Amino acid sequence: MSLSETPLTTPTTYFGYGSNLWLHQMSIRCPTSQYLGVARLPHYTWLINDRGYANVVENTNTSQTYSDEVYGLVYSLLPSDERRLDRNEGVPIAYTKELLPCDFWPSSTSERANTSSPPAETRDMLVYIDRNRTSPNQPREEYVYRMNQGIRDAVTKGVPEEYVRDVMRKFIPERGEEEGRIGEFARTQAKQFRDESGVSE
Numbered sequence: 001m002s003l004s005e006t007p008l009t010t011p012t013t014y015f016g017y018g019s020n021l022w023l024h025q026m027s028i029r030c031p032t033s034q035y036l037g038v039a040r041l042p043h044y045t046w047l048i049n050d051r052g053y054a055n056v057v058e059n060t061n062t063s064q065t066y067s068d069e070v071y072g073l074v075y076s077l078l079p080s081d082e083r084r085l086d087r088n089e090g091v092p093i094a095y096t097k098e099l100l101p102c103d104f105w106p107s108s109t110s111e112r113a114n115t116s117s118p119p120a121e122t123r124d125m126l127v128y129i130d131r132n133r134t135s136p137n138q139p140r141e142e143y144v145y146r147m148n149q150g151i152r153d154a155v156t157k158g159v160p161e162e163y164v165r166d167v168m169r170k171f172i173p174e175r176g177e178e179e180g181r182i183g184e185f186a187r188t189q190a191k192q193f194r195d196e197s198g199v200s201e
Helices: 025-030 079-089 141-157 161-166 178-189
Strands: 012-016 033-044 044-048 054-058 067-077 096-106 121-129
Touching: 012 033, 012 079, 025 141, 025 178, 033 121, 033 141, 044 067, 044 121, 054 121, 067 079, 067 096, 067 141, 079 121, 141 161, 141 178
Parallel strands: 012 121
Antiparallel strands: 012 067, 033 067, 033 096, 044 054, 096 121
């Protein structure tokens, strides 16, 4: 279901699957956001698209392998934070907004969600998605830094390590802390994103 603008008085349940897996980045971009747990988006495939950033692409596969589903972290967004996130995500040019049904494992900031157990519920969540740029490609250098921060947080919160290994690591090489220019630029991007692809500039 397309979503152009959510009601101004109701918090939005947001599914983050890219660099917004990085809890620190979310706390900067959306300071009133609250972490809610882990979710899984079925019948979509995670990839890095030709802009150099994460995207999810719908698939028709009936299998339940990690390549046919997307895991992410869930946040509650107040309208002011959703507007901030819209700007960072380049809505409606780089991404559009949709409500998609996701399997949900609620947990607190101090808990690890048990994603090996059945989900507590299926809930419609806000997903930023690019329906136009769906070809796999290479990530931008600074994005690798931010994704590695996010992957560490996601695994800590309960996103399966096998999913990271089988899906995300095909695009995001595992690295230690980046120093110097790339790390500094990545931290700047975490605070206030500038689209290096030029799509939403």
